[in-house]
Amino acid sequence: MKNEDDPKDKRLKPGDAQKLTMAEVAKYVGVSAMTVSRAFRQDASVSEETRKRIMEAVDALGYVLDLSAGSLSSRRSGFIAALVPSINNSNFSDTARGMTDALQNTGLQLLLGYTDYSAEKEEELIEAMLRRRPEGIILTGGSHTARARRMLVKAGIPVVETWELPEDPINQVVGFSNSEAMSLLVRTLAGQGYRKFGYIGGTTARDTRGSQRRSGFQKTVEELGLGPGRMISFGVPPITMEQGGQAIVSLLERWPDTEVVLCVSDLSAFGAIMECTRRGMKVPRDIAVAGFGDYEISSICHPRITTINVDCYGIGRQAAARLLDTLHTGEATGDEITLTGYKVVLRESTDRNGAPTA
Amino acid sequence: MKNEDDPKDKRLKPGDAQKLTMAEVAKYVGVSAMTVSRAFRQDASVSEETRKRIMEAVDALGYVLDLSAGSLSSRRSGFIAALVPSINNSNFSDTARGMTDALQNTGLQLLLGYTDYSAEKEEELIEAMLRRRPEGIILTGGSHTARARRMLVKAGIPVVETWELPEDPINQVVGFSNSEAMSLLVRTLAGQGYRKFGYIGGTTARDTRGSQRRSGFQKTVEELGLGPGRMISFGVPPITMEQGGQAIVSLLERWPDTEVVLCVSDLSAFGAIMECTRRGMKVPRDIAVAGFGDYEISSICHPRITTINVDCYGIGRQAAARLLDTLHTGEATGDEITLTGYKVVLRESTDRNGAPTA
DNA sequence: CTGTTAGCGCGTTCAC
DNA sequence: GTGAACGCGCTAACAG
Numbered sequence: 001m002k003n004e005d006d007p008k009d010k011r012l013k014p015g016d017a018q019k020l021t022m023a024e025v026a027k028y029v030g031v032s033a034m035t036v037s038r039a040f041r042q043d044a045s046v047s048e049e050t051r052k053r054i055m056e057a058v059d060a061l062g063y064v065l066d067l068s069a070g071s072l073s074s075r076r077s078g079f080i081a082a083l084v085p086s087i088n089n090s091n092f093s094d095t096a097r098g099m100t101d102a103l104q105n106t107g108l109q110l111l112l113g114y115t116d117y118s119a120e121k122e123e124e125l126i127e128a129m130l131r132r133r134p135e136g137i138i139l140t141g142g143s144h145t146a147r148a149r150r151m152l153v154k155a156g157i158p159v160v161e162t163w164e165l166p167e168d169p170i171n172q173v174v175g176f177s178n179s180e181a182m183s184l185l186v187r188t189l190a191g192q193g194y195r196k197f198g199y200i201g202g203t204t205a206r207d208t209r210g211s212q213r214r215s216g217f218q219k220t221v222e223e224l225g226l227g228p229g230r231m232i233s234f235g236v237p238p239i240t241m242e243q244g245g246q247a248i249v250s251l252l253e254r255w256p257d258t259e260v261v262l263c264v265s266d267l268s269a270f271g272a273i274m275e276c277t278r279r280g281m282k283v284p285r286d287i288a289v290a291g292f293g294d295y296e297i298s299s300i301c302h303p304r305i306t307t308i309n310v311d312c313y314g315i316g317r318q319a320a321a322r323l324l325d326t327l328h329t330g331e332a333t334g335d336e337i338t339l340t341g342y343k344v345v346l347r348e349s350t351d352r353n354g355a356p357t358a
Numbered sequence: 359m360k361n362e363d364d365p366k367d368k369r370l371k372p373g374d375a376q377k378l379t380m381a382e383v384a385k386y387v388g389v390s391a392m393t394v395s396r397a398f399r400q401d402a403s404v405s406e407e408t409r410k411r412i413m414e415a416v417d418a419l420g421y422v423l424d425l426s427a428g429s430l431s432s433r434r435s436g437f438i439a440a441l442v443p444s445i446n447n448s449n450f451s452d453t454a455r456g457m458t459d460a461l462q463n464t465g466l467q468l469l470l471g472y473t474d475y476s477a478e479k480e481e482e483l484i485e486a487m488l489r490r491r492p493e494g495i496i497l498t499g500g501s502h503t504a505r506a507r508r509m510l511v512k513a514g515i516p517v518v519e520t521w522e523l524p525e526d527p528i529n530q531v532v533g534f535s536n537s538e539a540m541s542l543l544v545r546t547l548a549g550q551g552y553r554k555f556g557y558i559g560g561t562t563a564r565d566t567r568g569s570q571r572r573s574g575f576q577k578t579v580e581e582l583g584l585g586p587g588r589m590i591s592f593g594v595p596p597i598t599m600e601q602g603g604q605a606i607v608s609l610l611e612r613w614p615d616t617e618v619v620l621c622v623s624d625l626s627a628f629g630a631i632m633e634c635t636r637r638g639m640k641v642p643r644d645i646a647v648a649g650f651g652d653y654e655i656s657s658i659c660h661p662r663i664t665t666i667n668v669d670c671y672g673i674g675r676q677a678a679a680r681l682l683d684t685l686h687t688g689e690a691t692g693d694e695i696t697l698t699g700y701k702v703v704l705r706e707s708t709d710r711n712g713a714p715t716a
Numbered sequence: 717c718t719g720t721t722a723g724c725g726c727g728t729t730c731a732c
Numbered sequence: 733g734t735g736a737a738c739g740c741g742c743t744a745a746c747a748g
Contacts, residue, residue, distance in 0.1 A: 021724095021725060022725065023726095032734070032736075033727095034726095034734070035733085035734060035735075037726070038733090046734085064509065064512075064513070065726090066491060066726065067491075068426055068430055068435060068726090069726040070726050071426055071727095072426055072427050072740050072742085073725075073726045073727035075727090075728095077426055087445065087451045087455060088448055088452065088455060090448070093446045096445055097445060109469075109486065109490075111469070112470050114455075114458070127422065128467065130422045131423045131425040132425055133425075150420065151422065154422075155422070156377075241655065241658040242658060270658065274659055277660045296598065297628075297655065300600060300632050302632045379741060380742065381741080381742090389718075389719090390720080391742075392720080393719075395742065396743095403717055403718085404718085405717060405718090408717080424740095424742070425742090426740095426742090428741075429724095429742090429743095430726085430742070430743090431724050431742045432743055433724070433744095
């Protein structure tokens with residue numbers, strides 16, 4: 001913190017300054033600050049010769065551009081805010097990766113936050129993000145507090161909601177119907193002859209995607225005339241593998257004749273299957289289990305787990321791409337919904353032949 | 359974008375403005391902008407009465423503080439930069455969560471980037487981060503390009519390197535010796551009577567923690583007089599479960615009498631065990647397997663996996679805490695190393711009794 | 717407790 | 733292709 005040197009010695013030596021400004025670099029090179037500024041932009045009109053000299057000086061002096069100053073002046077922060085429920089869930093981290101990849105070489109940086117599945121925390125985070133003046137914002141899901149919605153609308157930036165199909169979208173949507181996806185899984189398994197369906201999910205209040213999957217399950221089971229599904233809830237998200245194990249135990253105690261159990265997530269399905277194995281039950285011989293999300297584990301474990309494959313990475317990538325479109329077309333783009341695909345992946349854990357090792 | 363109203367109508371109506379400034383809020387309330395600014399800070403001396411009026415106006419108008427302007431003026435960005443190799447690895451996302459939690463209520467926000475295990479990408483990211491003028495930066499590992507090191511030193515902000523013990527730390531370190539941790543695992547298993555050790559890891563160039571684990575393994579196996587370890591490499595990081603399965607097949611083809619296989623990560627260990635199961639081998643009856651990292655899966659799967667438990671969350675939390683200390687004590691804190699704990703967790707996958715189901 | 721003045725380090729805008 | 737003046741929205745520093 002102390003200046004050991006003669007404070008009047010203002011000469012600039014390479015490797016000297018800690019907090020260098022553009023003006024100082026400009027003086028060193030013998031141009032104006034504006035020219036240095038231009039040298040940093042792709043398109044700007046600076047002679048190759050001048051740019052080269054400037055960049056050499058930048059290197060020699062170790063100057064680093066100050067974007068916070070630049071964005072104040074240009075009124076473009078260079079940020080895109082993104083909120084996901086949990087960073088520890090590989091489905092969402094795949095989505096975050098998709099967003100980051102889509103933002104590559106756009107000069108935009110992702111400002112990532114996680115809401116812990118809480119609408120209140122989401123509201124706080126939205127406010128914190130908006131204070132950084134992001135040029136767009138990507139949210140997970142369509143449930144937000146009234147104040148959050150107000151802030152988002154007022155911010156006047158493009159908003160993309162993902163992973164669901166909100167009834168009343170703020171702006172753009174990139175996602176799929178969790179309810180229909182689960183419904184498809186129920187129908188597929190019913191088509192294979194399963195009749196007695198159980199369901200394992202979290203308490204619904206916080207995880208809106210989870211509750212959509214649950215209602216898709218219930219609705220479909222009833223539509224198929226298979227009576228009310230056998231539902232077991234474990235605690236609040238994030239979903240753990242262990243909860244799946246505990247839940248299937250409860251479920252089988254209560255309804256021992258259950259044929260197939262659908263889980264809100266592959267993670268709980270895996271926990272359930274392992275617990276069954278540990279208790280000497282064979283999956284799918286004694287009970288079939290399916291998950292949701294097609295996590296890596298489901299194609300590796302034994303037995304491999306039937307699930308719904310969701311395009312997590314694509315959701316992120318497309319959400320960012322939609323945002324970029326809107327930004328480039330001058331925010332005039334109409335609100336629109338981009339549907340992302342999902343598909344049933346049938347694997348050993350629901351195999352009717354009960355021959356887990358193929 | 360168009361202004362439908364009379365542009366001369368400058369009266370401020372609640373819920374009107376998109377881009378409101380502090381000065382406008384101040385005018386609305388009848389105070390100076392500075393007083394509004396003070397009302398937003400915790401410590402600042404503003405009468406409760408005035409603050410209340412200001413905050414009501416802020417609410418009514420929907421004003422959102424502009425931190426980018428504030429940080430230019432205060433010369434404090436409010437950012438902490440953090441770089442992790444991969445966001446899809448739950449060990450690192452636990453670390454990120456630890457950092458975020460430690461930064462709670464400090465007014466500092468995490469700017470997260472992932473390097474994809476590449477020093478070049480890390481260098482790029484460091485530059486991109488420094489352009490935002492972070493007040494501190496947290497890195498994973500101690501291997502950086504020369505230019506990255508130069509930029510970091512020159513930035514004059516506290517740097518914390520994590521997850522390893524670099525030979526030549528830049529500043530502070532929060533981590534543990536990956537080599538010694540792996541060594542401890544080898545010794546523990548050798549103590550149980552295992553003699554023929556195999557090792558499965560990635561190609562070493564990019565993943566420095568992986569190569570430290572590998573060398574800890576090799577060194578220790580030789581020290582114990584158990585000859586050179588049987589090493590199999592799979593591709594570049596990130597580590598997948600599938601690679602573990604492929605690797606153990608190669609390893610057993612080449613050295614069929616291997617008794618125990620140590621893996622660079624629980625993820626490859628899990629893949630290896632599942633592949634063995636699929637091929638009709640029992641773990642640990644036919645071969646014992648251990649991992650590294652104590653991922654959730656290892657305590658759930660069947661058989662449960664012996665591993666090294668690492669305090670991932672604590673690494674993040676302490677790294678951020680050290681940074682905060684340094685920031686508060688005026689950056690005068692000496693460089694120091696904070697060791698984080700690790701411990702061997704013995705589970706079924708290396709049980710000498712070979713009774714996987716307890 | 718509150719107001720005034722003067723920048724923070726850039727980019728915009730308009731000259732040349 | 734380059735430069736000068738000005739201002740982005742806020743806060744530090746000082747005054748009262």
